[in-house]
Amino acid sequence: AQTVTQSQPEMSVQEAETVTLSCTYDTSENNYYLFWYKQPPSRQMILVIRQEAYKQQNATENRFSVNFQKAAKSFSLKISDSQLGDTAMYFCASSDSGTYKYIFGTGTRLKVLA
Amino acid sequence: NAGVTQTPKFQVLKTGQSMTLQCAQDMNHEYMSWYRQDPGMGLRLIHYSVGAGITDQGEVPNGYNVSRSTTEDFPLRLLSAAPSQTSVYFCASSYTPGGGQADTQYFGPGTRLTVL
Numbered sequence: 001a002q003t004v005t006q007s008q009p010e011m012s013v014q015e016a017e018t019v020t021l022s023c024t025y026d027t028s029e030n031n032y033y034l035f036w037y038k039q040p041p042s043r044q045m046i047l048v049i050r051q052e053a054y055k056q057q058n059a060t061e062n063r064f065s066v067n068f069q070k071a072a073k074s075f076s077l078k079i080s081d082s083q084l085g086d087t088a089m090y091f092c093a094s095s096d097s098g099t100y101k102y103i104f105g106t107g108t109r110l111k112v113l114a
Numbered sequence: 115n116a117g118v119t120q121t122p123k124f125q126v127l128k129t130g131q132s133m134t135l136q137c138a139q140d141m142n143h144e145y146m147s148w149y150r151q152d153p154g155m156g157l158r159l160i161h162y163s164v165g166a167g168i169t170d171q172g173e174v175p176n177g178y179n180v181s182r183s184t185t186e187d188f189p190l191r192l193l194s195a196a197p198s199q200t201s202v203y204f205c206a207s208s209y210t211p212g213g214g215q216a217d218t219q220y221f222g223p224g225t226r227l228t229v230l
Contacts (some may be wrong), residue, residue: 009154031213045157045204045221091156098214100164101172102147106156 002027002096006105013082014113020067021077021108023092030054031097034068034075039089039107048090051075082112116140120205120222127195127229135190135225137205145208145216146188150174150201151224157204163188164210195229202226 003026013019025034036048051059051068058066063080079086092105118139127133139146147162149172159172163182177199179191188207192199206219 006156031215033215033217035218043202043224045206045219047218050218093157095215095217100145100162100170100210100214100216102159102162102216102219104149104157106154 002094002099002101002103004092004094004103004105006092006108008108009106010109010111012111012113013079015082015084017082018078018080019082019110021079021090021092021110023075023077023105025073025075025092025094025103027073027094027096029096029098033095034066035093035095036064036066036075036077037091037093037104038086039091040085040087045091049077079110084112084114086110087112118205118207118220118222120203120225122225123223125225125227127192127227129195129197129229131195133192133195135192135203135205135227137188137190137222138186139188139207139220140186141207141220142185143207143209143220144185145210146182147172147206147208147216147219148178148180148188148190149204149206150199151204152201160190160203162216192227197229200227200229 034051121136148160149157161180163169203225205222208216208219
């Protein structure tokens with residue numbers, strides 16, 4: 001069964017420092033997408049970064065990068081130079097081929113401290 | 115481009131009442147979906163659609179109905195509201211690149227529903 005696990009319910013980081021959020025997943029498919037979404041206090045869900053499973057290169061978007069370990073089924077998010085605006089819930093998600101089902105993890109609440 | 119819109123933003127119902135949450139998108143996405151978000155449980159898929167006339171169940175479909183008569187609209191119906199349906203509901207849409215999967219999802223602003 002398709003599952004996504006985020007084992008860190010809450011984390012905090014000092015402004016300008018680096019933090020890594022963990023995500024593990026399980027799937028029997030070879031072709032799938034992985035995502036990190038951000039949900040600030042406004043409640044709006046926003047895409048942070050996207051990874052295609054067949055691409056070995058880790059995705060990066062400005063201060064955000066992932067460490068995609070396909071064999072270990074691990075997909076962590078690294079936020080560099082953390083900013084106060086990064087304070088939010090972060091959700092890891094997967095989209096398997098052949099099922100059209102999108103599965104989210106339970107989220108990690110990140111607080112950036114001034 | 116409005117993206118994904120949802121109405122209403124807030125709703126209070128009494129047990130047993132019915133209502134429809136509206137969702138519309140103007141991006142010509144084939145895939146649309148409904149989620150509920152509860153504390154500590156992330157987002158759980160209720161129903162999804164891969165095109166007009168095609169819908170399927172997600173993880174938590176009981177108590178909810180959907181239909182898709184147009185590409186743009188995907189309403190969610192609560193048939194007989196129960197306190198367990200108190201939640202925040204999100205509608206989302208995405209492009210489908212082929213291979214039976216959805217890509218990046220674009221979310222509406224959410225509806226906070228309280229059932230008394």
